[in-house]
Amino acid sequence: MLRDLSLQSVYRSDEDNILEDFYFPALATATQYDRAVGFFSASTLSYAGQALSHFVKNGGNIRLVLGAFTDAEDIEAVSAGYEQRTISEKIGEQLLDIINSVSDDLFQNRLEALSWLVAHGRLDVKVALRERGMFHDKIGIITDSEGDSIVFAGSANESTYALLPSFNYESINLFPSWKKELEGYYAPHAASFERLWKNESKGTAVIDLPEAVRERLIGVSKQLTYTPDPEIEAAIASRIRDKVQSSSTNKTIGPKVPKELGGHPFKMRDHQIAALAAWRSEGDFQGVFDLATGAGKTFTAIYGAVRMAMQVDGLVCVIAVPYQNLADQWVETLNLFNIFPIKCYVSRDNWYEPMRSLAHDMTLGGRKFGAMVVVNRTLKGGDFQQLLKKFDGNKLLWIGDECHHHSTESFTGFLPEHARFRIGLSATPEHYLDEDRNTRLNEYYGKIVSTYSLKQAIDDEVLTPYNYYPHIVELTEEETDEFVALSEEIGKQFARQNQAKKTQSNQHLTALMMQRARLLGSAKNKMGRLKAVLKDKKPQPHTLFYCGDGSVETDEQNENDESVYLRQIEAVSQTLHEIKWSVSRFTARENRHERERILESFRLGDIDAMVAIKCLDEGIDVPACSTAYILASARDPRQFVQRRGRILRRSPGKNTATIHDFIVVMPEDRQESSSYAKKLIRSELARVAEFASLSLNRAHSYEVLENYLNAYDLEHLI
Numbered sequence: 037m038l039r040d041l042s043l044q045s046v047y048r049s050d051e052d053n054i055l056e057d058f059y060f061p062a063l064a065t066a067t068q069y070d071r072a073v074g075f076f077s078a079s080t081l082s083y084a085g086q087a088l089s090h091f092v093k094n095g096g097n098i099r100l101v102l103g104a105f106t107d108a109e110d111i112e113a114v115s116a117g118y119e120q121r122t123i124s125e126k127i128g129e130q131l132l133d134i135i136n137s138v139s140d141d142l143f144q145n146r147l148e149a150l151s152w153l154v155a156h157g158r159l160d161v162k163v164a165l166r167e168r169g170m171f172h173d174k175i176g177i178i179t180d181s182e183g184d185s186i187v188f189a190g191s192a193n194e195s196t197y198a199l200l201p202s203f204n205y206e207s208i209n210l211f212p213s214w215k216k217e218l219e220g221y222y223a224p225h226a227a228s229f230e231r232l233w234k235n236e237s238k239g240t241a242v243i244d245l246p247e248a249v250r251e252r253l254i255g256v257s258k259q260l261t262y263t264p265d266p267e268i269e270a271a272i273a274s275r276i277r278d279k280v281q282s283s284s285t286n287k288t289i290g291p292k293v294p295k296e297l298g299g300h301p302f303k304m305r306d307h308q309i310a311a312l313a314a315w316r317s318e319g320d321f322q323g324v325f326d327l328a329t330g331a332g333k334t335f336t337a338i339y340g341a342v343r344m345a346m347q348v349d350g351l352v353c354v355i356a357v358p359y360q361n362l363a364d365q366w367v368e369t370l371n372l373f374n375i376f377p378i379k380c381y382v383s384r385d386n387w388y389e390p391m392r393s394l395a396h397d398m399t400l401g402g403r404k405f406g407a408m409v410v411v412n413r414t415l416k417g418g419d420f421q422q423l424l425k426k427f428d429g430n431k432l433l434w435i436g437d438e439c440h441h442h443s444t445e446s447f448t449g450f451l452p453e454h455a456r457f458r459i460g461l462s463a464t465p466e467h468y469l470d471e472d473r474n475t476r477l478n479e480y481y482g483k484i485v486s487t488y489s490l491k492q493a494i495d496d497e498v499l500t501p502y503n504y505y506p507h508i509v510e511l512t513e514e515e516t517d518e519f520v521a522l523s524e525e526i527g528k529q530f531a532r533q534n535q536a537k538k539t540q541s542n543q544h545l546t547a548l549m550m551q552r553a554r555l556l557g558s559a560k561n562k563m564g565r566l567k568a569v570l571k572d573k574k575p576q577p578h579t580l581f582y583c584g585d586g587s588v589e590t591d592e593q594n595e596n597d598e599s600v601y602l603r604q605i606e607a608v609s610q611t612l613h614e615i616k617w618s619v620s621r622f623t624a625r626e627n628r629h630e631r632e633r634i635l636e637s638f639r640l641g642d643i644d645a646m647v648a649i650k651c652l653d654e655g656i657d658v659p660a661c662s663t664a665y666i667l668a669s670a671r672d673p674r675q676f677v678q679r680r681g682r683i684l685r686r687s688p689g690k691n692t693a694t695i696h697d698f699i700v701v702m703p704e705d706r707q708e709s710s711s712y713a714k715k716l717i718r719s720e721l722a723r724v725a726e727f728a729s730l731s732l733n734r735a736h737s738y739e740v741l742e743n744y745l746n747a748y749d750l751e752h753l754i
Contacts, residue, residue, distance in 0.1 A: 038065055038184045039214060047190075049206040055273055058208070059087035060266060062186060066096050068179040070229050075103035076131055076163070078138040078640075085146025088159075089264040092152055098159045100150075101232055101242070103166065104130065114165060114241040127163055128246025135252065137577045137641030141299040142272050148256060148299070149264040155257035161245040164232060175225050185213040187225045262301050271296045275372065290405055291342040292374045297335070305498060308336040311486035315340070315459065323485030324439065324460035324477070328493045329681020333461040334366065337435050338373050340459065344433060345405045350398055353377075353407045353433045354424070354452075356415050358441050361631060366409050366437070377407035380414050388419055395426040412441060416450050429454030436481065437461045443477035451480050458482065464677050490681065491730055499684040500662075502693040504731035506724055506740050507569060509561045509700050516706050522552040523716055552716075556700045557584020557668030558604045565698060566667065567611060575617045578638065578660045578690075579645040581608050582679060584668030604667065609647050622648040660687050663694040680727065692732065699724050701744055718748045 041061050047054045063069065069091070073080040084100055091098060104127050114120055135147065153159035179185040190208030211222040228237070235242040262268075271294070294302050307327070315323045327333045341353045355370075355377070357363045363381050370377055378394065380387040387408075397403040414420050432455040436442050439460035442451060460481035467473045493499040511519055529545040583605040602610070605621060612619045620634045620643050637643045639660045664683045683693050701717055721744060728737030738745075 038180045047208050062178050063087045063090045065180045066178045067181045069098045070177040072101040072175050074174050082143045085150045088149040089266040092264045100161045103164045124246045128248040131249050145299040151253040151256035152264050154253045162242050165241045187211045187222045268296045291345045294372050307488045312340045314485040319482045319485040322458040322482035324465050324481050326484045326487040328490045329463040330499050330685040331493045337459050350431045352427045355409045355435045357437045358412050363409050375407050377409045380408050380410035391423050430456045433457040435459045443473035500693045503733045504727050505696045507698050509565050559700050575644040577641040577644050579663040580661050581647045581665045618643045619645045622646045662690050665696045667698050
């Protein structure tokens with residue numbers, strides 16, 4: 037009971053763990069909980085949901101009041117009993133926008149607990165509307181089965197970082213009902229909440245939770261695959277707090293499987309278990325995992341490493357990745373499994389001595405497990421190579437992420453031949469043109485031991501189903517002439533190279549292909565088509581725009597009446613700013629810290645869109661992305677496979693994804709002008725047909741593309 041708890045009179049987040057020291061124990065005894073948390077935001081909803089998973093277990097009931105921005109006219113209308121449905125719908129739209137804009141694990145976990153309670157009739161929610169601003173009270177009343185109550189009141193920072201317990205400052209005061217000397221503090225708060233709930237507060241109008249929001253919460257509850265559990269919430273909060281505070285409490289325990297990931301109980305999927313089983317039985321602990329982007333390659337490999345660490349005393353796990361951003365993501369994910377690797381990137385001073393020390397300890401048997409994450413650039417360095425050779429190959433697990441990079445000749449001699457255990461990870465391991473690269477990959481990592489397709493991932497609800505909207509863009513006459521000329525010259529270069537049986541790189545051919553790709557990516561009519569598609573669209577959080585690296589002609593002219601050209605990424609950003617979208621670019625020009633800030637702002641919905649060139653093609657995790665506009669694509673299938681998978685990653689509150697694809701074709705009267713050009717357009721339409729064939733709106737895609745598919749004999753692909 038409440039009286040039996042050792043509770044403080046005041047809790048401050050800089051000194052106390054309020055969630056675990058107050059909310060968990062107090063709400064674990066409660067049968068009734070009344071809560072008012074100020075104006076509606078992601079942070080206040082997160083606070084309202086603190087520890088509510090206890091109510092799922094102990095049968096408590098809750099009354100919750102949330103505040104909302106509104107106009108004075110709305111207050112008067114509600115008070116007079118007019119237009120309540122219209123006002124409720126307007127408020128409901130605001131609340132849904134906020135709910136849908138955040139993909140934070142802690143927020144989603146608490147939203148699920150709220151949703152479960154609403155769906156089971158144990159949580160009643162009302163919305164307080166206040167003139168000249170907002171309802172801004174913050175009080176809670178916890179009552180147990182003995183009739184004792186505690187009123188608590190306080191303040192909290194409601195910034196974005198309020199979602200994270202380590203960033204937020206909160207202070208609350210407690211007033212127990214059984215302490216008569218505190219009745220003067222307790223009674224007014226309790227009476228104030230009752231007046232508010234009954235819509236009797238002066239200057240405030242209270243309405244029932246908008247129906248659209250209630251339906252959204254019930255929908256969330258129906259999708260739950262587990263019952264909300266306070267241990268899961270505590271694990272998420274602890275993980276976030278440890279990440280921010282760089283806690284090293286558990287670093288000596290060794291690898292272990294976490295209780296939760298992404299706000300849900302951790303459980304390996306069938307295809308992940310099957311991949312590891314095939315790696316062991318078919319590949320003898322060597323092989324490539326060809327798993328669709330977003331299907332959990334990283335988790336599969338780490339889970340395998342954790343299990344292997346339990347069997348191999350002195351195991352050393354080395355993960356090689358192409359980029360630093362991807363390396364950072366691996367480190368974060370490894371931390372979830374209580375693995376704290378040496379970061380072999382940025383500066384030699386950061387990793388050389390720790391790696392040398394690890395090699396020494398492993399040789400002497402002083403360590404049971406060690407791990408490193410290395411970027412490919414560091415991997416090729418002499419210092420890293422020297423130390424890597426010191427580890428016992430029979431206890432070395434080598435994991436190559438985006439392992440197709442390692443199939444180039446430039447990595448010959450740099451991959452550890454003495455590593456007994458090898459895993460290659462890629463959604464696109466095989467090169468579509470170069471068989472020599474495929475052979476080299478197979479010789480080092482072994483054969484592909486597990487394949488998990490995009491269709492399987494969508495059918496198994498591992499990835500999000502999607503709608504696909506192709507938009508046809510015709511080349512201008514001038515662009516068509518250049519495109520045909522380039523295509524014919526490229527065809528001749530290929531023919532000469534094949535005739536001479538040359539396998540080495542042809543710099544002239546490469547330059548021609550890049551020039552043609554740039555032409556297609558920055559086709560003049562694309563910007564006009566994009567503006568038409570975006571017309572009258574409200575800004576949509578979690579949207580990606582993939583651009584080419586060429587320049588486009590704008591509608592502006594300089595002082596000499598000459599056309600003004602901008603890089604496509606700049607033109608797209610400018611267009612979005614003009615229609616009031618909040619946008620950040622994500623390119624090679626942004627440094628590491630800028631990229632981290634942009635990704636975090638994108639995840640939390642602080643910006644609507646990211647405009648990127650190629651930096652999001654591989655590895656960077658943006659599961660919150662729900663809409664993508666593809667303005668440029670390379671011919672290599674690897675790029676569009678990676679991009680599509682990135683858009684389809686699962687994220688809380690994301691039920692479907694949307695892809696807008698801008699497809700370049702030649703004018704109808706020029707389609708027969710060049711066999712080389714026709715071949716390229718045909719391959720582009722084949723890619724489009726594959727996108728469309730797995731989409732939810734396949735019929736729409738066929739309707740848009742029918743004439744072009746017929747012209748190129750591709751109608752059978754959809």
